[in-house]
Each structure stands twice: as structure tokens, then as C-alpha cells.
Amino acid sequence: MEQQDQHLLANDKKLNEKFLDDVFQILKKIILECKTGNGKVIDFKTPDQLIKEIDLTLPLKGQSDEEIINFIKLVDKYSVKTSHSHFFNNLFGGSNEYSLAGDYFTSTINGSMYTYEMAPVFNFMENAIQQLFAERYLKWSTIDGVFCPGGSQSNFYGILAARQHKYPEFKRKGLRALPDLKLFTSELAHYSIEKGAIMLGFGLDSVVKIACDEEGRMIPEEFEKEIQKCIQEGSVPLMVNLTCGTTVFGVVDPINKCTEIAQKYNMWVHIDGCWGGHLIFLEEFRNKYSLISQADSFAWDAHKLFNVPQQCTAFFTRHVGLLHEANALGSDYLFMKDKKLYDATKYDSGDKTYQCARHIDVFKFWIYWKHFGTLGLEQIVADSLETTKYFAQLVKDHPNCELINEPEYVSVSFFYYPDSFLKRKELGEDKTEKFWEDMHNIPPIIKAKMVEQGTMMVAYQKQNQKSIQRKNFFRFIFTADKGKEEAQFALNEIHRLGKDL
Template sequence: MTSFWYTYEIAPVFVLMEEVVLKKLRELIGWDGGDGIFCPGGSISNMYAMNVARYHHFPDCKQKGNWAIPKLAVFTSQESHYSIQKGAAFLGIGTDNVYLVAVDEKGKMIPADLEKQINRAKSERAFPFFVSVTCGTTVLGAFDPVAEIAEVCSKHRVWLHVDAAWGGSALLSQRHRHLLDGIERADSVAWNPHKMLMTGLQCSAFLLRDSSGLLQRCHCARATYLFQTDKFYNMAYDRGDQTIQCGRKVDCLKLWLMWKANGTKGLEQRVDRAFAFTRYLADEIKKREGFQLVIEPEFINLCFWYVPPSLRGQEGCTDYCLRLGKVAPMIKERMMKKGSMMVGYQPHGNRVNFFRQVVTNPAVTRGDLDFFLDEIEVLGRDL
């Protein structure tokens, strides 16, 4: 199989396959046209969005660099993925020019604070050019209110990017796609089928509402030894000049094969099953002594503490949080040394270490989830 491609003649089937898959993803967002490319991960997709947004506002930056444009301002929530910071650093915008917008108790960006931060940036003589909202934050699984944020972006003429790398696959579900209401108003979207849909790594799409060739103009170098202008076929199929990579792996094939095998209905059932199993696990946690939800799950991120018998009823003690924060790391160490399980944990804000379970594997059963909770009790009962 061809492992790299940049022109239509090298891999015509894969070029057409990518066209079909990207078109279908854009339709799920709610766009009739648009553009896009498969990228090596959501972080790169977010960086593409930032670069294209900068070019959209200041096309001269491609030739003249950042010296020819004003100081730029990026806006994202306190819960956003770290790739926004990395993108600002990588593109020469600077992490000091990333304005972190406040979130509510559920981890969702507050639109009023976004507008406040945009006005603050203007007062500091920066140019607000890029807002990145998150649909499915990494820890809590929060969905920013896209429709409300779109109003703010429209008012200030700021590019709206939706980082739906994690939560984008909820668009396949009629029952849960409301979580992304307003996403059709975005200028760009990052979506990783290799996350919730379990497509093989790597499979990440960068999607654009623009149909004018903005992606091509932003990244093209027009190398005549690859992208000749007198070819006999439509040069729009030479996708290599739309990317910073040139040659790419055929990431679209994985999703195309999965979609053909399962159908749209099958993928919807996979998404709905993940939500249902998360709900089952949350309900089981509520029934068990010593288990405590950090937050009621909106998505499939399930965050919880296990409180061992020695700490129950000790919430008022001055060292309670300190001791509770040591529980998850100790249980994690025990489960890995035993070889029974592996699950992540982390602190979050003023919350001490808690477990974060995400159930996406379509082969997982309720029995597996029961074992998961039972094993935590066994490993932590003497702490």
C-alpha cells in the first residue's frame, strides 16, 4: 500500500477516498461545501486552524512574516487542550498572547468573559484573530457553548475554531449531537475519529467551512517538479500543496474502511453505547460506599474519587484532602504491579487526585465495568 502521497497520480483512489470522507464529516457538521485535510493528530489540526486564521486576516504574513502584522491575540478556555499554547509558540504568536477565558463549574467557557478578554486585548493594542472553543475537554469532558460564543466572534469578526478532537464524534448520534449545537457556525473544526470512534491511530481531520481555496493559498509553495500547472487532470486533486507535510500517510483509509464495515448507523450505535456505559458506571458509583463523583458526566469522561474506609467520615479533618490525594496514585501503582488494570488519574484545580475513566472500547461489557469498581475496592480497602 502507498504510504505517502501528494499528487493525484501517485494514489488516485486514496485521493478520492479522502474527498468522500471529508465531505461526509463536513455534512455532519452542517456545511454544504468547505475544505479539509487529514492531519497527524488533533494538535496539528489545531495548529493548522491557527495558521489559516492568521493568513485569512493577514495574507501578507506568508511572505513578510510576523513583522508585517500587529500583535495577535488568541482566546481559549482554561480547560482547553495544551496544543493551543504549543501552536501559539510554534507559529511565533507567543504564549503570552494566549488569553485564557474563565469557565463555569462544569468547565465550560463563559461567553461574557470571552468578550471581556477580547476587549482587554484590544485595549492592550493586540488584534483578536482566533478563538478556540473545546467540545469535549480532556479532563471533565465539557462542551463549550458554541452558539453563544459564535455570536461574540461574529460581533468582533474573530475566527471561530472548534476543537472537537474528542467530542466531535457525538455528531454521529441523533441523541447526543445537541452537545455541539452551533458548530455549523464555526470557521474550522478539528475532529479525531481515532478517539471516540476507535479508528486506528492516527486519524485526525482538519475541516474548513471556506470553499474558496484558503487552505491551498495559505500553504502552497507551487513546486513545479510536483505541482505542474499543465496537467491533464483537475489540479485540485493534488492535495499535497494544501499541507505543510507534502507526503502523508493514508489516514483516511482507516476511517473509510470502518465506515463501510459498520455503516453510519453502526457508528451511531458505537457512540450511543459509550454514553450508555458511562451512565451505567456513574449509576454504579452512586450505589457504592466510598465512591464519589467529581462531577455529573455530560460526556463519556467519568471522574471520581475512591475514599478508603480509613478516610470515610473524616471530611472535616485538616489533612483530609492531602490524604485523599494520595489514594489514586497508590491504587494505580498497585493495579499496574498486579497487572489487573490501568486507569488514569490527575488533580484538577483545587481538586486533589481523582480517577478518570473513559469507556470507548465497543467490546467492553458491564461485567468489565463491575470488575473495574470491584478491583479498586480490593486494592484500596486497606489504605
């Protein structure tokens, strides 16, 4: 125990430089391997295998630095490299030294966002980013908001703000005192609107899901029909969530038309831009969807297309002070107004959130932004779209593939037919249910192969819409770090693993 006691001393003054240097070497290796696409994307073990390969128990007595370094290397071995250049699986990816530097830094100072006193620089940064978004991208004359832990939370803030805006008495009386409120969203919207409906006390029955067209966009006429039905039934249409970048196809709801309809019925317009909100960096997009300027709130995950580590999510609203009105309790021990050195009512942001302490998420994005510059960020979005178009063309040109729709953002969805299925198609079998039942199994099999070999990761899913049911297909994501080389590799790899099935 003597050796251990040394660590336990509260005022141990040594810097364990050797240990830190060893850790930094591991980090550099991971960053480099991800950039170069060397090493496996995943060294997959089943739960039964994994538990044999790595000791996942916690020791009674402390372990040595050497044991810990070796353990970290083992965790590295069995962890998914989401930043690997052959990771096309989820809506994030890529690694860069700048945002990592920001993230390491905030972990080290271990700050929190709730008062100016605790995080003076970072509170200014949040405000500066909001102002820039308002002026350059959202075209709002006023802005308020908060960084929060993930896109789902940001959408929750949208629902919360809508509720508070229309029913200020809600904060005290709760939902039981309000009429039957309905939340509108498309059938292909992210499930966080439904999770939010549960979480926030509305219940799933309050969510009205609007049918989408074949491309996956909310149908405005269906939207208006559902509003009218809701009113006839004595309910109140509270808000609509418009998706900017659906989870699978990455398409954008008809924002202009739907906003006009929502405004006619005095509804809050929330835009879920968590995935596709990066499109707002492009002038052409802003011109096309000009009524974003009239949206009431906007959710955005900086960590999605850009290669900024999770989590880095913003919630923006045009309605200044509404978040504070919705959440503030004015707790004595934290948000005292008698601070001597600055105006706490103006600069302490914590009470406007439903969190208390808040992780500093803004800095990793700030450093990233400084490195690329505003024009650079805009270029990255344009480049990612360019790579996506290139990949979609490869898919269209490939005899074994069928593109499901032209990408509007950086998602590419397509069916892959192994050679034997091509033959069955020629015989007209693709008109039968059996053919599609068999096709449904293909992506899971190919995925299992690539995971076992660790060469690549990509998502597959089925998609059921009111008007159309689609069996399992692949969905590739082209985040900032993916180029034409990776795109070409990806399609070749699917074909290599799948053609003989």
C-alpha cells in the same frame, strides 16, 4: 556473511512466507487477548528491570528470523495493550479487525497522499468523508480539509487558517508585520493551543485563557470581558478555540453563545472536537449545538472513541481554498501543472498542507465505516454514552466514591475514598488541607498497584481552575469497546486495590 548477503540482494525475489505467517499468528493472538481481556494490560518493568529483560541493542550482523520472532514476542510481553478491555487510561482504545486491515494494507502498499497520481483512491476517500461530514454532521454548505498526524496538528491547522484568513499578507511577511494577536481558549482546553502558539510564533503570552465554570465549561461572560480587555490594550482578538469534549471532564463549551460573541468581534471560531467531536454523530447534540454550522474550522480524531488505530485525524474548514492559499508553494518537482492524464490543479492535494508526503490515514477509518455503516457509527457513539451513564451511576451508588460531575461525553471523573478516609470524612477532616494532601496520594498509589499487577490502567490527575482546585482524582474513559461488564470490573478493581489504604 554468505547467508546475510542473500538478504542484501536488491532483487531478492523470495517471499518470506514463513516469517510473515509467524508474525500474523502473533498479531491474531494480540487481537484476541485484547478482545477477551485475557492476559495483562501491562507487564510493567521499571527502566532498570526492563533493560535486563530485553536486549535493546542493535546487532552488527543481522539476526535470524527465529531470533527476530522471539524478540517480537518479548516486545509484545512488555508493551501496553491499549486495546485491552481493561484499559481505561487514555482517550483511545479498543481493537477491531476492520480498521486494522485498512492499516496493514496502507503500510503494505506504502503510499502517500500528496498527488492524485500517487493515491487516487485515497484522495477520493478523503473528499467523500469531508462531504459527508459537511452535509450530515457539520451542516456546512462548503468544506475543505486534510487528514493530519494527530489532534495537536489539526488544532495547529485551525490557528494557521485563522491567521491566513484575516491576514493574507502574513504568508510573506510573517508575524512581525502583524498587530499583537490573541488566541482565546478556555483554561481547561487541550494544551495544543498553547503548543501551537509557541510553534506558530505567537508565543505563550498570546494565549488568553478564559475561566471555566465548576463543570469545566468556558464562561461566555468571561470570554467577552477578555475580548474587550484585549481590544482596550491595543491587541487584536484573532480566534477562539471552543472545546468539544475537554480532556479531563469531556464537557462541551457553550458553543452557541461563544460563537455569537466571537462573531460580534469578527473572530475565527475553531472547534477542538478531537476528543468529543464524536458527539456530532448524535442528532440531539447537533440540535443543541446548532451553531457548529457557523464554525470556521473543526478538528477531530477518528481514533479516539472509535477503535481505529492511531493516527486518524481530520481538519475541516468551511473556507474552501484557504489551506492552499496558506501553504502552497507550487514546487516544480512535485506539483507540476503539465500532467497529461488529469487536472492536477483540481486533484493534487499535497500543496495545501504544510507536510509533504502524508501517511494514508483515511483507509483504516473507511473500512471501519463500511463495516458498521453510518447508522452503526452513530449507534456506537450512543452505546458508549450509555455505558458511561451506567458507570457514573455505579460511582454515585458506591459509598467510597464521589462523582465530580455528570458526564456529558464518555469521561467519568471521581474521587475515591479508602475506608479510612471515609471515617476521617465523618469526623469532618475533609475541611482540612491535610486531608486533601493525603487524598492526593491515593490515586498514584492505587495506579502503581494496578500497573504492578497488570490488571487495569486508568488515568488520574489534579485539576487547577481559576475558581477551584481539585487534588488527584480518577478519570475513566469509555471508548467503543467498553461495555457494562468492563465498567463493573473497573470499579470493583479500584475498590479492591484501594479500600484498605
